[in-house]
Amino acid sequence: MVEACNLVTVHRTTGVINVPRIIRIRSHSPSTETVYVRLLLGQTPKMWEEAADALAVALQAERVGVERVRPQVIALVVQRSEPFTEPIIPPDLLADSEAVDLSRVYLGETEHGTDWVAPLLGQHWLVGGASGSGKNSVTWMALRACAPLIRDGLVRLHVVNPKGTELNALQPVSHRYAETDGDIVEVIQGFWATMQDRKRTLAEQGRRTFVMSRETPLDVLVLDELGAVTGYGDRSLTKGAQAVLPLILSQARALGGTVVGALQEPTKDVIPQRDLFSLRVCLRATSAGHVDMVLGEDMRRRGALADEIPNVPESAGIGFVVKQRSRTPVRVRAAYCDDSDIAELVRVAGWPVSELAATGQR
Numbered sequence: 001m002v003e004a005c006n007l008v009t010v011h012r013t014t015g016v017i018n019v020p021r022i023i024r025i026r027s028h029s030p031s032t033e034t035v036y037v038r039l040l041l042g043q044t045p046k047m048w049e050e051a052a053d054a055l056a057v058a059l060q061a062e063r064v065g066v067e068r069v070r071p072q073v074i075a076l077v078v079q080r081s082e083p084f085t086e087p088i089i090p091p092d093l094l095a096d097s098e099a100v101d102l103s104r105v106y107l108g109e110t111e112h113g114t115d116w117v118a119p120l121l122g123q124h125w126l127v128g129g130a131s132g133s134g135k136n137s138v139t140w141m142a143l144r145a146c147a148p149l150i151r152d153g154l155v156r157l158h159v160v161n162p163k164g165t166e167l168n169a170l171q172p173v174s175h176r177y178a179e180t181d182g183d184i185v186e187v188i189q190g191f192w193a194t195m196q197d198r199k200r201t202l203a204e205q206g207r208r209t210f211v212m213s214r215e216t217p218l219d220v221l222v223l224d225e226l227g228a229v230t231g232y233g234d235r236s237l238t239k240g241a242q243a244v245l246p247l248i249l250s251q252a253r254a255l256g257g258t259v260v261g262a263l264q265e266p267t268k269d270v271i272p273q274r275d276l277f278s279l280r281v282c283l284r285a286t287s288a289g290h291v292d293m294v295l296g297e298d299m300r301r302r303g304a305l306a307d308e309i310p311n312v313p314e315s316a317g318i319g320f321v322v323k324q325r326s327r328t329p330v331r332v333r334a335a336y337c338d339d340s341d342i343a344e345l346v347r348v349a350g351w352p353v354s355e356l357a358a359t360g361q362r
Contacts, residue, residue: 005054007047009040023073028112031083032331035076036069045074049302065303067328077303077328083111084318084333090144090341093348097148102218105145107138108317111331116321118279120145121218122210124249124259126226126274128266128294129283129306134316135262136166137334138281139222142260143170144337144345146220151350153214158191158221160184162228169342170222173349184229185240191221191257192244198255210256221248223261249276266293281332283319284309295322295329304329 002008002020009018020043023036039045048055049066055076056064065077088108094100102121110116118125120142127135149155156175161167164179171177178187198216202208212218223229229241249259250273261277266285274280274293282294285307291300300307304320317334337345 001055001058005051005058007043007051009042029083031079031081032111032113033078033080034067034112035078037074037076039072039074048074048076049298052301052303063303063305063308063331065329067323067326069326075328077111077330079111079331083113083331084109088317088333088335090141090335090337093144093341093344094148095348097152097154100145100149102145102149102212105142106335107141108332108334116332116334118321120220120258121212122253122258123278124253124261124276125279125281126261126263126277126294127281127283128263128285128290129281129319130286130311131264132311132313132316133283133285133309133319134334134336135264135283136224137317137336139167139224139260139262140337140342140345141335142220143222144341146218147345147348149212149218151348153217154212155218155220158187158219159224160187160222160229161224163225167222167224169346173346175219188221188229188241188248189244191219191252192248194219195248195252195255195257198257199251202255210254212256216256219252219257221252221257221259223259226261226263227265246273246276249273253278263294266290279321281319281321281334282306283317284311284315291320295320296327299329302327302329 018040020040021038023038025033025035027033045066045068052064052066059078061078061080063079067075069075091106103119104117105120106115106117108116127138129135146155150173158176159167159170159174161179176187176190178184230238280295282291285291288300288307291304291306295304299322306320309315309318317336319332320329321332322329
């Protein structure tokens with residue numbers, strides 16, 4: 001197999017073929033396994049990354065990802081079939097704010113059968129994906145974790161909803177909420193003003209780090225369609241947003257500000273500050289180039305084949321994230337929040353709601 005993929009070396013005098021050695025194989029599920037390989041002298045992980053498609057064919061697999069484990073050792077993540085065949089049910093919503101851990105927010109599952117968790121406090125999230133890919137599943141899971149904190153005044157939502165559809169269910173529990181261009185600019189600029197006030201407060205108190213409290217709550221800016229705000233929206237909207245968004249993304253994390261942005265068409269014009277988002281998720285994409293625009297350079301070559309996820313309802317919420325240490329793509333699926341889950345979020349947040357405004361669109 002490796003010889004057919006040009007991953008062997010031949011001794012120049014004896015003609016002996018040197019073959020990379022398999023160290024161990026770990027099976028995570030019937031659909032996914034990890035093969036640990038010791039590289040030959042002169043080989044690099046990049047050579048294996050470039051041969052990933054050929055390896056997938058040779059192994060009769062749907063996808064092969066390459067992870068750098070340590071010097072001279074790589075791991076091949078072999079996906080033989082779709083690991084996510086059923087929707088993932090969200091866990092019970094916590095009622096006690098003291099039980100919430102914003103350093104480990106549950107979002108769904110990984111292809112290895114483990115929980116997909118991510119920190120929200122002190123982070124910015126970017127979720128990219130085509131229409132119907134399930135982008136707001138990630139947003140809803142983050143907000144469900146925050147529900148008791150919103151009720152207790154420890155978290156405040158600043159919601160920008162230019163589409164005016166699914167996220168309008170958040171209006172009753174939002175500190176600020178906007179759908180129209182003028183209101184959107186006001187909310188984003190107001191969020192930045194809050195961060196500036198927070199900076200002065202921390203300085204006056206002699207505090208170097210943010211601590212979430214009722215006096216200094218975590219402020220979360222939710223941007224349902226980042227492209228409409230920064231790229232292809234009305235000029236007055238994009239100009240007003242672009243004036244402060246780079247400042248928010250570069251400074252708010254240390255001041256108790258978090259941005260959760262969803263994006264449909266990732267381009268350089270739309271996400272010029274991509275690297276300021278600490279968590280980046282790419283769900284089903286319509287172009288191979290969109291994958292690297294969201295996740296980072298060479299992520300598709302290393303196995304994040306988000307553009308090959310089928311465009312069917314059963315694939316909503318499936319995508320890729322990048323491991324922080326190894327910089328390796330991991331296939332994930334976000335839990336699906338239906339109307340009752342969203343209504344529970346609003347109810348637990350402690351605000352009156354007479355009618356669920358969510359449309360159920362993903």
